[in-house]
Amino acid sequence: MTNLQILITIMIIALITLLTRALPFLFFPEGKKTPEFVTYLGGVLPYAAIAMLxxxxFKSVSLSDGSHGIPEFLAAAFVLGIHKWKHNMLLSIGGGTVLYMFLVQMVFR
Incomplete structure (x- = not known):
């Protein structure tokens, strides 16, 4: 890419990022009631996104090969348990990641 193409690409990315930040304030001003559908989506989409993640x-976990999915399911159970106990998402996800990496690199080689 030439320098001009790089500059144009960066400017387009910056403009689109700015628009995604500003458009909700333009469509839903402070004094106006938010539509029920948007409120509904705001309530259900976070859970749907987590479910998809x-x-x-787990899409490539094979129960018949290798470690039979044990590290993945142990780490997932750890994440659920820690989150239920401490209600701290950072601790849950970080701890689950550390446990999973330990299991696949040290225990289930």
């Missing part, structure tokens, strides 16, 4: 993480 979990499904994506």
């Amino acid at each position: 979990v499904a994506y993480c």
Whole structure:
């Protein structure tokens, strides 16, 4: 890419990023009631996104090969347990990641 193409690409990315930040304030001003559909989506989409991420993480786990999915399911159980106990998402995800990496690199080689 030439320098001009790089500059144009960066400017387009910056403009689109700015628009994604500003458009909600333009469509839903402070004094106006938010539509029920948007409120509904705001309530259900985070759970749907997490469910898709979990499904994506487990899509390639084979119960018949290798470690039989034991590290993945142990790490997932750890994440659920820690989150239920401490209600700290950073601790849950970080701890689960550390446990999973330990299991696949040290225990289930």
